[in-house]
Amino acid sequence: xxxxxxxxxxxxxxxxxxxxxxxxxxxxxxxxxxxxxxxxxxxxxxxxxxxxxxxxxxxxxxxxxxxxxxxxxxxxxxxxxxxxxxxxxxxxxxxxxxxxxxxxxxxxxxxxxxxxxxxxxxxxxxxxxxxxxxxxxxxxxxxxxxxxxxxxxxxxxxxxxxxxxxxxxxxxxxxxxxxxxxxxxxxxxxxxxxxxxxxxxxxxxxxxxxxxxxxxxxxxxxxxxxxxxxxxxxxxxxxxxxxxxxxxxxxxxxxxxxxxxxxxxxxxxxxxxxxxxxxxxxxxxxxxxxxxxxxxxxxxxxxxxxxxxxxxxxxxxxxxxxxxxxxxxxxxxxxxxxxxxxxxxxxxxxxxxxxxxxxxxxxxxxxxxxxxxxxxxxxxxxxxxxxxxxxxxxxxxxxxxxxxxxxxxxxxxxxxxxxxxxxxxxxxxxxxxxxxxxxxxxxxxxxx
Numbered sequence: 001x002x003x004x005x006x007x008x009x010x011x012x013x014x015x016x017x018x019x020x021x022x023x024x025x026x027x028x029x030x031x032x033x034x035x036x037x038x039x040x041x042x043x044x045x046x047x048x049x050x051x052x053x054x055x056x057x058x059x060x061x062x063x064x065x066x067x068x069x070x071x072x073x074x075x076x077x078x079x080x081x082x083x084x085x086x087x088x089x090x091x092x093x094x095x096x097x098x099x100x101x102x103x104x105x106x107x108x109x110x111x112x113x114x115x116x117x118x119x120x121x122x123x124x125x126x127x128x129x130x131x132x133x134x135x136x137x138x139x140x141x142x143x144x145x146x147x148x149x150x151x152x153x154x155x156x157x158x159x160x161x162x163x164x165x166x167x168x169x170x171x172x173x174x175x176x177x178x179x180x181x182x183x184x185x186x187x188x189x190x191x192x193x194x195x196x197x198x199x200x201x202x203x204x205x206x207x208x209x210x211x212x213x214x215x216x217x218x219x220x221x222x223x224x225x226x227x228x229x230x231x232x233x234x235x236x237x238x239x240x241x242x243x244x245x246x247x248x249x250x251x252x253x254x255x256x257x258x259x260x261x262x263x264x265x266x267x268x269x270x271x272x273x274x275x276x277x278x279x280x281x282x283x284x285x286x287x288x289x290x291x292x293x294x295x296x297x298x299x300x301x302x303x304x305x306x307x308x309x310x311x312x313x314x315x316x317x318x319x320x321x322x323x324x325x326x327x328x329x330x331x332x333x334x335x336x337x338x339x340x341x342x343x344x345x346x347x348x349x350x351x352x353x354x355x356x357x358x359x360x361x362x363x364x365x366x367x368x369x370x371x372x373x374x375x376x377x378x379x380x381x382x383x384x385x386x387x388x389x390x391x392x393x394x395x396x397x398x399x400x401x402x403x404x405x406x407x408x409x410x411x412x413x414x415x416x417x418x419x420x421x422x423x424x425x426x427x428x429x430x431x432x433x434x435x436x437x438x439x440x441x442x443x444x445x446x447x448x
Contacts (some may be wrong), residue, residue, distance in 0.1 A: 002148060003287075005260040006279040008242060008249050011149050013267025013275060014186050015241035018233055028056025028098065038268050054407045055096045056227040059087050063231035078195035080232045087228040099226045099388035108218030113175040136168075138273055139183040143167050145276070146184035149240070153193045191236045208227075255286040288338045295333030297346040300360070304328060325355035325426050332363035335398070337370030344374055355387055355434065356427040360420060364395035379410060388430050390415045393424040 012144035022305050023045050024034050030051040035041050062126060064081040070079030091098050100109070104316070111303075120128070163184065171181050192202050213221045249260050259282045266275035304324050322328070329347070333339065347357075357378070375391075382389045395404060402408045408416050 001408050002145065003256075003259065003283040005028075005249060005252070005256045006276070006283055007148050007152075008245055008258040009147065009263030009279060010145060010267055010272065011186070011276060012241050012246045014238040016268050017228045017272075018240070018312050019188050019237040021229035021238070022233045023101070025056070025226040026060045026234060028060075028227060053097065056225075059096070059098055060227035060231040060234075061093065062090075063087055063228040064235065067232065067235050068095070073409075075196070078140025080191065080195055083232065084224055084228055088223045092223050096225075098328075099224065100222060101224050102222030102245065104226060108214070108222050110121050110430050112215065113178045116178070116269055118175065128175070134183050134317050136171075139167060139181055140172070141276055142165055142186075143184035147188045148187045149186055150189050150193055152242075153190065153239075154198055156198075163200040175229060175391045176292070186240065187233060187236055188275070190240050191232065194236065194239055200373075211283065237273045255289075257285075259286060280287045282444075288336075291334050291336065292338030292342065295331070295335060295339035295342065297329060297331050297343045299327065300325065300330045316408070322424065323428060323431060325431060326424070327354035327356070328358040328360065328423075330360040330363070334366040335361070335364050335371035335374075336366060336368040347378060353385055353387065356390065356430055357387060357429060358390045358392060358420070358423045359390050360423075361398060362395065364394070364398050367398035367401045369401075372401060375408055376410065379407070388415065388427070390417065390423045390426055392417050392420050 020038060020041055021034075023029070024031065028050075029045065029048045029105055030053065031044060031048040047409050066083040066086060067079040070077075071095065090096065091100065125421070143163055144158075144160060145165055146162075152159055174180070174182055188206070192206055197203070197206075245258075246264075250257055252260075259279055260284055262282055263275045263279035301322060335343070359375070359378075379389045383417065391402075391411065394416065402416065414426060417426060
């Protein structure tokens with residue numbers, strides 16, 4: 001249910017964010033804390049551009065070359081892994097002035113935290129219910145977007161329920177070890193896919209390797225130079241950007257382009273959560289507008305009189321007898337809240353109030369409560385004007401909605417019919433009951 005412009009804008013925006021987050025380490029800039037906002041971040045990069053570390057830039061460039069060219073040598077061993085091993089060895093052997101994981105973050109602990117059951121009071125629990133649902137919802141959206149991105153990269157289709165159940169189990173266990181809520185990570189997912197990952201086994205292997213690094217190889221992992229990791233993520237960001245797809249989307253209808261640019265801009269400049277929320281709302285309104293535009297309410301009385309029936313079994317050019325006082329309108333498309341006002345406006349343009357109003361619904365695929373309300377308003381108004389409303393050719397979902405809404409009862413059992421001929425027969429019978437009674441003594445043939 002996530003529109004393609006939202007996915008493309010979100011993915012391309014995340015690619016820009018990932019690239020921006022790696023500029024400092026890629027260039028080895030000697031600067032303090034990198035500002036979080038996008039514009040301030042790049043302003044800080046510009047101010048510190050003279051502090052580029054040539055060794056860091058060389059390690060990053062070497063990593064890029066290895067990642068790009070290694071597939072020509074072997075595709076069984078990921079180029080990113082080769083780049084990490086090679087650059088780590090070079091930095092360690094020659095004691096190059098390049099930041100590593102240990103120099104930035106300290107030595108990695110080779111142990112797992114002990115599990116602890118949280119001690120929550122009832123008041124704390126009630127206070128945390130709202131934030132817990134918010135985190136769960138946002139985590140689910142981000143994970144499923146990660147899965148959608150992976151689908152596009154490998155041409156497969158993920159199982160949404162499995163993704164969310166697995167994430168839920170992980171997030172129940174993680175806090176017991178002092179962890180924070182986790183979601184599917186687009187950067188790591190894309191990296192995994194680009195290095196050959198195609199099945200859930202790849203994700204499991206990823207998790208096991210991280211576990212082994214944490215427990216057994218933390219000291220060795222600390223030797224990894226940060227410029228090499230930055231180079232890997234720059235490559236990931238490039239592949240994630242899908243710039244060709246982004247460029248192609250700019251030729252889509254204007255509404256889709258607006259959604260694409262809004263999601264992209266908000267992802268980069270504000271926050272991915274806000275981008276998803278705004279993008280989905282905009283896409284939903286765009287969809288509703290388009291659905292309303294393709295829902296038509298048209299008067300077909302004159303057409304049916306002149307052309308006859310539209311039943312293929314009827315003779316071509318036959319003339320259908322439609323007495324004066326009967327108006328026939330046809331509704332086609334989804335009759336939902338977006339189209340209800342169009343329906344009211346169209347019927348409001350009727351200059352001469354009919355004695356019988358027939359509504360054909362043979363092409364109505366969906367009817368919601370607002371559509372029922374619009375129909376009910378027409379029925380009540382017609383009753384005040386001493387007119388009859390007949391609904392014909394109702395199918396499937398709209399028929400069920402009519403039954404549940406009691407509108408069928410308000411119309412009367414004889415006024416919801418299966419065919420247009422039945423509707424016309426009912427209209428003629430109704431008009432016959434409204435003919436004035438001839439005065440006493442008037443000859444049957446009328447006055448001479």
